[in-house]
Amino acid sequence: xxxxLNAPSQLIVPVDSSYFALMGIKExxxxxxxxxxxxxxxxxxxxxxxxxxxxxxIRG
Numbered sequence: 001x002x003x004x005l006n007a008p009s010q011l012i013v014p015v016d017s018s019y020f021a022l023m024g025i026k027e028x029x030x031x032x033x034x035x036x037x038x039x040x041x042x043x044x045x046x047x048x049x050x051x052x053x054x055x056x057x058i059r060g
Contacts, residue, residue, distance in 0.1 A: 005035045009042040016052035 005011070013028065015021045029045070036043050 002031070002035065005032065005043060006040050009040075010044055010046040012046050012049055014049045014051050017050060018052075 011032065013025065015025055025048075032043060032045060
């Protein structure tokens with residue numbers, strides 16, 4: 001994943017609403033920080049795209 005983060009200046013992170021996805025975001029942000037300090041100081045997280053939402057949590 002490291003080389004995929006060297007080219008862009010902004011990053012949109014797709015994430016589902018599970019516990020393990022949130023732990024993955026923590027690891028991804030650590031990787032982004034490492035990339036910023038090393039090879040791509042322009043890299044920033046533009047936002048998060050919520051995916052795989054459980055429809056039982058949506059009130060209509």
